[in-house]
Amino acid sequence: MGRWEPNARGRLAKAALTLYAEQGFEQTTAAEIARSAGLTERTFFRHFADKREVLFYGSDSLLDLLVQAVADAPPAAGPVDAVSAALQAVGAMIQETPEPARLRYAVVSANQELRERELAKFGEFAATIAAALRDRGVPELAASLAAETGTAVYRVTFARWIAGQAQLDLPELLRESMAELRDVVADRLLSSPASWPPGR
Amino acid sequence: MGRWEPNARGRLAKAALTLYAEQGFEQTTAAEIARSAGLTERTFFRHFADKREVLFYGSDSLLDLLVQAVADAPPAAGPVDAVSAALQAVGAMIQETPEPARLRYAVVSANQELRERELAKFGEFAATIAAALRDRGVPELAASLAAETGTAVYRVTFARWIAGQAQLDLPELLRESMAELRDVVADRLLSSPASWPPGR
DNA sequence: AGGGCGATGTCTGCGGCTGTCATCAAATAG
DNA sequence: CTATTTGATGACAGCCGCAGACATCGCCCT
Numbered sequence: 001m002g003r004w005e006p007n008a009r010g011r012l013a014k015a016a017l018t019l020y021a022e023q024g025f026e027q028t029t030a031a032e033i034a035r036s037a038g039l040t041e042r043t044f045f046r047h048f049a050d051k052r053e054v055l056f057y058g059s060d061s062l063l064d065l066l067v068q069a070v071a072d073a074p075p076a077a078g079p080v081d082a083v084s085a086a087l088q089a090v091g092a093m094i095q096e097t098p099e100p101a102r103l104r105y106a107v108v109s110a111n112q113e114l115r116e117r118e119l120a121k122f123g124e125f126a127a128t129i130a131a132a133l134r135d136r137g138v139p140e141l142a143a144s145l146a147a148e149t150g151t152a153v154y155r156v157t158f159a160r161w162i163a164g165q166a167q168l169d170l171p172e173l174l175r176e177s178m179a180e181l182r183d184v185v186a187d188r189l190l191s192s193p194a195s196w197p198p199g200r
Numbered sequence: 201m202g203r204w205e206p207n208a209r210g211r212l213a214k215a216a217l218t219l220y221a222e223q224g225f226e227q228t229t230a231a232e233i234a235r236s237a238g239l240t241e242r243t244f245f246r247h248f249a250d251k252r253e254v255l256f257y258g259s260d261s262l263l264d265l266l267v268q269a270v271a272d273a274p275p276a277a278g279p280v281d282a283v284s285a286a287l288q289a290v291g292a293m294i295q296e297t298p299e300p301a302r303l304r305y306a307v308v309s310a311n312q313e314l315r316e317r318e319l320a321k322f323g324e325f326a327a328t329i330a331a332a333l334r335d336r337g338v339p340e341l342a343a344s345l346a347a348e349t350g351t352a353v354y355r356v357t358f359a360r361w362i363a364g365q366a367q368l369d370l371p372e373l374l375r376e377s378m379a380e381l382r383d384v385v386a387d388r389l390l391s392s393p394a395s396w397p398p399g400r
Numbered sequence: 401a402g403g404g405c406g407a408t409g410t411c412t413g414c415g416g417c418t419g420t421c422a423t424c425a426a427a428t429a430g
Numbered sequence: 431c432t433a434t435t436t437g438a439t440g441a442c443a444g445c446c447g448c449a450g451a452c453a454t455c456g457c458c459c460t
Contacts (some may be wrong), residue, residue, distance in 0.1 A: 002458045043408055044449085119316065145352075152352050155348065203426075
């Protein structure tokens with residue numbers, strides 16, 4: 001056995017999620033988390049840039065999954081299909097262990113700063129997906145739109161999955177949402193007068 | 201003349217933008233902004249919840265504009281058209297005074313915390329738009345998807361407008377992006393093998 | 401056996417942010 | 431016209447998030 005217990009990062013992440021869930025994010029100090037994991041506050045901040053980041057431990061691996069799934073899509077697949085497949089891959093992985101996901105979602109939803117950080121993570125996801133699409137030869141604008149739209153669909157759908165007590169299949173829900181989006185976007189300009197919308 | 205100079209909030213916002221642009225967000229203290237506006241640090245935090253929020257002074261009025269534009273769309277217009285019109289209205293308003301918008305964008309882009317806050321603001325916009333769509337009778341899922349997708353399109357397009365040195369017409373760019381999104385989403389499933397994407 | 405290395409602890413300090421109370425001019429009541 | 435209330439501000443004290451600097455100490459490599 002080493003000088004220290006192994007997996008300090010993981011212990012901190014676990015302790016943080018527990019404490020945040022028990023007593024709230026704002027009511028929990030970094031020193032408290034560290035103590036709960038048998039470490040000091042200073043060490044906490046060596047492993048995580050700030051008090052929020054500890055809740056997103058492991059999200060990097062999802063980035064790899066996204067990139068891989070986009071790259072693995074058949075060459076003939078359009079950008080939206082590639083993104084859809086990537087999101088379904090993530091959805092399937094999340095669904096494997098729903099309980100931590102639900103707990104994390106509850107904690108994040110309860111706090112403004114955490115919601116902001118989560119949106120930033122989604123922004124990173126979108127940027128990564130867009131880059132992977134460009135690697136497939138998708139033009140810049142189409143790649144950005146497909147990636148941003150895809151993450152937006154994921155957010156909306158994940159919230160619905162949580163609200164449905166997770167009895168539903170997340171990848172299946174994602175496919176349905178993508179289909180709904182296609183219909184909604186295609187429905188535009190139906191029976192609208194020539195003078196509207198404004199502009200040419 | 202009153203006991204104090206008028207418009208403390210506006211003075212703080214102006215001083216903050218100037219200082220953030222000159223020396224960076226992190227290098228600027230709240231006390232410095234307050235002093236620059238002839239006030240104290242404590243008063244700064246009475247007017248703005250935190251150091252980031254001061255950069256988003258006035259964004260509430262955009263919310264009103266969005267709600268109004270969605271409500272004013274013709275009854276026959278679909279949700280995506282109503283959202284598109286609302287975004288164009290915002291784009292037109294932003295375009296009226298491009299310089300502050302460009303400066304603000306540069307400051308926000310340069311700092312992670314500020315980018316997070318901006319995403320949170322876009323999230324509020326999306327939630328507000330979705331509510332306005334539901335008031336038009338649009339079903340929950342379609343409203344959320346249209347609103348989130350619309351704000352995503354706005355973000356991508358605004359960045360392109362800025363990058364183009366703003367010689368372009370923002371509402372026009374927004375229309376083009378919406379058209380591109382429609383094409384990209386409609387293109388899905390073209391010539392993809394039956395075994396893909398996974399699932400039914 | 402010795403020396404570098406990496407993860408941690410300790411100490412110290414700044415800045416963001418808040419609670420609390422005092423102040424004072426302007427609006428309002430009587 | 432005076433008394434009172436109100437609302438914005440200042441002054442002061444304090445917690446917590448977070449970071450720099452330095453010491454410690456097992457582990458690994460030679």
